[in-house]
Amino acid sequence: MKLVTAIIKPFKLEEVRQALTDLGFQGMTVSEVKGYGRQKGHTEIYRGAEYAVNFLPKVKIEVAVQTTDVTRAVEAIVTAAKTGQIGDGKIFVTAIEHTVRIRTGETDDTAL
Amino acid sequence: MKLVTAIIKPFKLEEVRQALTDLGFQGMTVSEVKGYGRQKGHTEIYRGAEYAVNFLPKVKIEVAVQTTDVTRAVEAIVTAAKTGQIGDGKIFVTAIEHTVRIRTGETDDTAL
Amino acid sequence: MKLVTAIIKPFKLEEVRQALTDLGFQGMTVSEVKGYGRQKGHTEIYRGAEYAVNFLPKVKIEVAVQTTDVTRAVEAIVTAAKTGQIGDGKIFVTAIEHTVRIRTGETDDTAL
Amino acid sequence: MTRDRDSSGVKTALATAALMLAGALPAFADAPVPNKGDTSWMLISSALVLLMTVPGLALFYGGLVRSKNMLSILMQVFYTVCIVSVIWVLYGYSITFTEGTSFNSIIGGFTNTFLKAVKVDSTVGTFSNGVVIPEYAYVAFQMTFAAITPALIVGAFAERIKFSALALFIPLWVTFVYFPIAHMVWYWAGPDAITDAAKAVTAAGTDAAKVAVAQAALDVVNANAGMVFKWGAIDFAGGTVVHINAGIAGLIGAMMIGKRVGFGKESMAPHSLTMTMIGASLLWVGWFGFNAGSALEANGVAALAMVNTFVATAAAALAWMIAENVEKGRPSLLGMVSGAVAGLVAVTPAAGYAGPAGSIVLGLMAGFVCFSFCSTVKNKFGYDDALDVFGVHCVGGILGAIMTGVLVNPKFGGQGIFNYETGKVDDFEMMKQVIIQCKAVGMTLLWSGLGSIILYKLVDILIGLRSTVDEEREGLDITDHGERAYNY
Amino acid sequence: MTRDRDSSGVKTALATAALMLAGALPAFADAPVPNKGDTSWMLISSALVLLMTVPGLALFYGGLVRSKNMLSILMQVFYTVCIVSVIWVLYGYSITFTEGTSFNSIIGGFTNTFLKAVKVDSTVGTFSNGVVIPEYAYVAFQMTFAAITPALIVGAFAERIKFSALALFIPLWVTFVYFPIAHMVWYWAGPDAITDAAKAVTAAGTDAAKVAVAQAALDVVNANAGMVFKWGAIDFAGGTVVHINAGIAGLIGAMMIGKRVGFGKESMAPHSLTMTMIGASLLWVGWFGFNAGSALEANGVAALAMVNTFVATAAAALAWMIAENVEKGRPSLLGMVSGAVAGLVAVTPAAGYAGPAGSIVLGLMAGFVCFSFCSTVKNKFGYDDALDVFGVHCVGGILGAIMTGVLVNPKFGGQGIFNYETGKVDDFEMMKQVIIQCKAVGMTLLWSGLGSIILYKLVDILIGLRSTVDEEREGLDITDHGERAYNY
Amino acid sequence: MTRDRDSSGVKTALATAALMLAGALPAFADAPVPNKGDTSWMLISSALVLLMTVPGLALFYGGLVRSKNMLSILMQVFYTVCIVSVIWVLYGYSITFTEGTSFNSIIGGFTNTFLKAVKVDSTVGTFSNGVVIPEYAYVAFQMTFAAITPALIVGAFAERIKFSALALFIPLWVTFVYFPIAHMVWYWAGPDAITDAAKAVTAAGTDAAKVAVAQAALDVVNANAGMVFKWGAIDFAGGTVVHINAGIAGLIGAMMIGKRVGFGKESMAPHSLTMTMIGASLLWVGWFGFNAGSALEANGVAALAMVNTFVATAAAALAWMIAENVEKGRPSLLGMVSGAVAGLVAVTPAAGYAGPAGSIVLGLMAGFVCFSFCSTVKNKFGYDDALDVFGVHCVGGILGAIMTGVLVNPKFGGQGIFNYETGKVDDFEMMKQVIIQCKAVGMTLLWSGLGSIILYKLVDILIGLRSTVDEEREGLDITDHGERAYNY
Ligand SMILES: Nc1ncnc2c1ncn2[C@@H]1O[C@H](COP(=O)(O)OP(=O)(O)O)[C@@H](O)[C@H]1O
Numbered sequence A, B, C: 001m002k003l004v005t006a007i008i009k010p011f012k013l014e015e016v017r018q019a020l021t022d023l024g025f026q027g028m029t030v031s032e033v034k035g036y037g038r039q040k041g042h043t044e045i046y047r048g049a050e051y052a053v054n055f056l057p058k059v060k061i062e063v064a065v066q067t068t069d070v071t072r073a074v075e076a077i078v079t080a081a082k083t084g085q086i087g088d089g090k091i092f093v094t095a096i097e098h099t100v101r102i103r104t105g106e107t108d109d110t111a112l
Numbered sequence D, E, F: 001m002t003r004d005r006d007s008s009g010v011k012t013a014l015a016t017a018a019l020m021l022a023g024a025l026p027a028f029a030d031a032p033v034p035n036k037g038d039t040s041w042m043l044i045s046s047a048l049v050l051l052m053t054v055p056g057l058a059l060f061y062g063g064l065v066r067s068k069n070m071l072s073i074l075m076q077v078f079y080t081v082c083i084v085s086v087i088w089v090l091y092g093y094s095i096t097f098t099e100g101t102s103f104n105s106i107i108g109g110f111t112n113t114f115l116k117a118v119k120v121d122s123t124v125g126t127f128s129n130g131v132v133i134p135e136y137a138y139v140a141f142q143m144t145f146a147a148i149t150p151a152l153i154v155g156a157f158a159e160r161i162k163f164s165a166l167a168l169f170i171p172l173w174v175t176f177v178y179f180p181i182a183h184m185v186w187y188w189a190g191p192d193a194i195t196d197a198a199k200a201v202t203a204a205g206t207d208a209a210k211v212a213v214a215q216a217a218l219d220v221v222n223a224n225a226g227m228v229f230k231w232g233a234i235d236f237a238g239g240t241v242v243h244i245n246a247g248i249a250g251l252i253g254a255m256m257i258g259k260r261v262g263f264g265k266e267s268m269a270p271h272s273l274t275m276t277m278i279g280a281s282l283l284w285v286g287w288f289g290f291n292a293g294s295a296l297e298a299n300g301v302a303a304l305a306m307v308n309t310f311v312a313t314a315a316a317a318l319a320w321m322i323a324e325n326v327e328k329g330r331p332s333l334l335g336m337v338s339g340a341v342a343g344l345v346a347v348t349p350a351a352g353y354a355g356p357a358g359s360i361v362l363g364l365m366a367g368f369v370c371f372s373f374c375s376t377v378k379n380k381f382g383y384d385d386a387l388d389v390f391g392v393h394c395v396g397g398i399l400g401a402i403m404t405g406v407l408v409n410p411k412f413g414g415q416g417i418f419n420y421e422t423g424k425v426d427d428f429e430m431m432k433q434v435i436i437q438c439k440a441v442g443m444t445l446l447w448s449g450l451g452s453i454i455l456y457k458l459v460d461i462l463i464g465l466r467s468t469v470d471e472e473r474e475g476l477d478i479t480d481h482g483e484r485a486y487n488y
């Protein structure tokens, strides 16, 4: 099993979710994060005080998939999340050694 | 070393923390996430506008443990987090290659 | 490629970001988390009701780096994030199998 | 449009002069007209009491619950204001402030339903002879009291009652508990009726027959009042009617509905003490309308009530802060504002009777007593009065109601009790007054306590009081109202 | 310092007495002086209307947008209040409430720019013969109306207009749309001018020549009024001038600026219903100043307007709640407070004319009608009036304006319409009045509709109305103002 | 109960008439009675000033700090209101507004501690001959001024002072700095005493001996006033007493306590500009009580003060917005509301003296000057006045105090300065008045500056002013109060 982690623009979340659901992926975890890559932040001024805001709001999605599904999942995310402008985000794929569904105690592929 | 990542129902956090502490696990990181699996969201209506809320609030806990402790940790979490209803969550185990305790510079198992 | 994950004190974020930027690392993802390790929480009392707050606010930073850069990145983080007091945090290094830059579709090292 | 009705029909300067004198001292004329300064003050006081309730009370309470139940609290308070104010116009004002039939000691009559007897130039007396205000202003002012009282209750069983249950409970409670108690404590014939009747007795001179007739008439006037009023209990702005009444109803609700899921185990820390602080502040500001407005005139008594409301609150906040600092090591904002509310509650019955120094003492007592209650006594009993409605409103209200009997004492800088028959302040018998005050407290606890038990039971049978465990876990905002308070 | 101007020059007790009589019934004297109760009420009413606007309206709207646009809404409302109040002093008050030249039926004159003709002892008449208030108090009160009306509009095109476009649109709109409509509906010669002229006609007796002269004079007085006023339309506190006016301008803006990016696809859930609830509550509290203050006196009519404003609001909130419960299965807080605002809007033109029972009926109607509109009708048309400015303010305003013609009927507990010539309430012809009301509504829709189209177009040509897609995605707070609302 | 005290003892229509005349023009009678319109206005004005402070000021400040220090700010403001209002009753009112002994030019006496000399029918004079208000109303009104002034200071050293240090500093500061300055600027014998004494001089005619005696008596009356008052400085609602006073104390505190940890390096962006906007709006609304209430009557001057307070604020907000737009490219909400507060501050001393056009000019100046100060000048000096207490309150206050000497000029539409001896407005010598105003500013800066230095030092020695670095990092909410503001 692999964990596909994608950091995307917040307003793309809904499209990505839809794309994954359409392919039959049944679960996902989302968190609000901030980050920067090529795309940098901006400056905010509050009365006299200037602050550099280096981080932009992003959404991190994590989808655990069977190893054989990784490519489909990644492609679906790329297609749905792309605007073609900097800040579109990144995808990281990492290995999951073991999975458990808490409710049933099922493990690994059957737990996905 | 392994990282045990569990996505659980928010109100189970306290019990899970207690269970792990009782087993002698001394550290944990928690984040607020949203997600769905078998358990789906609901619809919200604000005046005339309807919005599908596909994500439910969950808590993600991450515990870095020695490889030999993985099973104990996973079992403790499953026991504490289970309600038997959908939405109880998932556990993923991944490999950590290297650990550092920032304060002391200790590394790997001694850093846990 | 490796993912360097560090859990640090919130007010150290700026220094860590600066240190990594100075070394030429061009991207980072940050999330607000809560956690405990050696450093424990405190008690809050709201009128008659006492609640143990076991988790302290921390910041989690994730930096995907080329395998050869891991040591430099970890050292930079340790140096910048250290106050010498408990609660300074932890660093975990894990393996990334695959990376994609969504905007361009570039993969792996070129995507970092 | 009859906007100038108060001047129409007056045709000469002389008549005008007469009317004006009448306006100032109507004992000398037939139809006192309202002083516009009083009217202005009563209108703004009504607005202030609404401000206390929404958003004031709603925020004070709302900030203390978990964010998943924020809207449910706001909704419950807002709904309460709406349903009660409509009922007030339909029949509430009538059965509270209109002379009833056989049970007039307990409840008024139905002759003024839909406010059918109220016109733009109708007036009601104040506490001064010959001073009146527009009846609509009185209707509005008292409406706000009827609205806030049941709204106070919802804090006790916050985070677990079904909205539909509350929606039924509130109109029942206000009808069978609030209106009777308000009638019992506040309904009377008014100053002029008593003074005129008393004068007739004097005028009767030595003619025994005439005196007997006049005395009988006076007795009738005096008898035309609520039971507790007739006992001689004093309650300037609603210590019994509002706070003890709501406080005991809350406690009973909290016990009958049961503890919140996870109570004592999970953290139920307030989701926004900022909101609670805003709420407490607006309660304070609005309470000036509540207390000083209860003078029904813009006069020195109203100003005194304002000063008292200011300093009792301040003193109670400081007392709670100090107590908490001593006992817990750190003074909290929540403690301070809780103390402020306790002070506001305690000074309510005393506002126009006590002196400022007495009010400071009362405030200090309220702060210490309510602190002890909420942080120690309550935990011993283990019931889940989520937002301390009992510990602040009932306990503070009882303290205030009883201490009013002490602080009204002119010896302690109080105003004494004015006797409309003799036209002067009575000699003050403190023990007697304190006992009367205790009786009024007891009566309120009893009526509201028993009435509430019956009504909760009834609602429970009809539609069930409590949300399911799953709903409670998910939060009432989603399950009862289909919304979330925050989407940052 | 001339603080005692109203007493200076009076040198004897007799003169004083005369002055006082004059103060009460100035028809008998030259210079009526303000009653301080009225002044007090007008001052606080002005403060209440500001409270409605900032923070009230700003929060009501702000809570409903996404957090990335929160500051933009707050800023737009705050800016509107600032720019309009300065304009009001510069020329707004003058062209609204000063007699104009040839176009006096439509717009006033420039003789009072910079308030140059207003002094501390200047007064203006109310709706009662011989009753006046300080002109500065009237300036302040009407200033708040001019400020809130354009602020209502911004909800319609929230989350997408460029701030610079708004900054230009508001002064244009208030000048070319609001001031004329306010003048047309509210400008008149005042009660004393009419009554005096009418008396002169009577005094002329049977001498035809004299009568003709007197009648001509009376006609001149009557002609010195805004067009809609002369039709006989009644609008107690601004159903047409404020709500229909702003509502239609909002709709047109929403359509001309276009839908928000992602409208109908992405979730645009309110970021803080807590703020919306605070806003709605402050609207309610402040609206007492708006409606009851429109009596211009602290009298029974003001008190009636307050009661009506209370219960129409409550009834409308309950109606929306019930409708939503029936149709969607769950009553929401947002629904309830939307209903409350709909009720406030609907009762605005009727506040001092209807009776309380009539106001409850009006409130219920407003709740149901506006609910249907916002949850069904609107979706059929598919325009993006982001915060339902049209569905609540225009629809509710039209309902209220027309129903005022019904509920003012003394048969339905209304106050009737006072005739200053005859000195009594006219016999009431309901159909006639309803038709007049409809004409006033139509006129407002037309003037404001056409005027707004032209002004939006103009602004679009000059600087462009709309933010870019990227700016809209990022949120106007950052792109227009360089700030974020929250940094928790 | 003595609620009808103001009518008791009056037994005939004639006596009544006399009393009423007295009420209106008490120079002709012994005991002026308050006009209820004035009383109503003073009561509501007091409530408005509390609204300014809690929640107004608390939120304005609170929104600007980081969320970890939110409660600490709210607590500091709330505590300040509580402790000061208790002290006010204990001895503050007495030493501020009671005639003192040898140092009467600087501080009053102890004869009215515990308000022991104040009764429900006690009255105090206003600024008009023969017009009085209930003394309790005056006590309440001035209490709110005493409470808000030290609360303004806390913004300067926000996020780093120890609560215990503040808890000690506030009562010391209000006692040794505020009460003396308020006494020096505002304490005087009142209009009637002066006018009566002046009349006696006139009445003495040509008899030199008699004149000398009468003149001596007049001199005594005139001498019975605070030092700054005697210089002839005018300060309508507290430019010196409140704003300059608090502003300089804040600056000194900020410097003595030192910069926040991380100042200039870490982001200290406001945690909720929404709260700041609510606070600013409530400041504006409440400030009407502050400024227009300072007329002490519900008259044309109060109305003028309200209009001025409205438009100066609006103009200053626009000025800041424009300046920011020019200099930074984007107008921010924080800028706009900061400008509004600057305008409120600047118009405070001028509110009842300037004309509306003059107030707009003053507002524009305030917006530009305070903007420049806060965004440029301040950064050059590098001190950490966290919430710009100095840059807004002291700088705006100085501007306003001095410009009051210009704008009061009748030539510029001002009201001039009334002379109670001659009974008319004096010929106006502008330069002279400006110099006097500058002296008053200097005196305030000196007294408050030196006094504050001593008191901070004292507190520092006794318990230490500043939190530890770790506490500051963690946030004062947890370390000082054991709570967190938000648990979403
Ligand atoms: N090396 C990295 N490590 C961790 N997160 C990264 C890295 N690079 C980018 N990100 C995350 O991806 C988000 C989008 O990055 P983006 O600016 O689109 O990168 P690029 O255009 O350089 O691929 C960033 O805001 C950040 O959260």
Ligand SMILES: Nc1ncnc2c1ncn2[C@@H]1O[C@H](COP(=O)(O)OP(=O)(O)O)[C@@H](O)[C@H]1O
Binding pocket: A026, A027, A028, A029, A030, A062, A063, A064, A065, A101, A102, A103, A111, A112, B007, B034, B035, B036, B037, B038, B039, B040, B056, B058, B086, B087, B088, B089, B090
């Ligand atoms: N495939 C997945 N990848 C990532 N997270 C998942 C996945 N499946 C479930 N989750 C997370 O676990 C939470 C609980 O899932 P749940 O509905 O209990 O799943 P199931 O009952 O199907 O095991 C979800 O809200 C989501 O955050």
Ligand SMILES: Nc1ncnc2c1ncn2[C@@H]1O[C@H](COP(=O)(O)OP(=O)(O)O)[C@@H](O)[C@H]1O
Binding pocket: B026, B027, B028, B029, B030, B062, B063, B064, B065, B101, B102, B103, B111, B112, C007, C034, C035, C036, C037, C038, C039, C040, C056, C058, C086, C087, C088, C089, C090
């Ligand atoms: N075993 C662990 N697994 C996951 N997270 C941990 C672990 N130990 C510590 N952390 C995270 O690191 C943060 C800092 O820990 P800290 O108290 O400095 O640990 P220590 O001093 O024991 O190394 C914690 O708040 C927690 O978020």
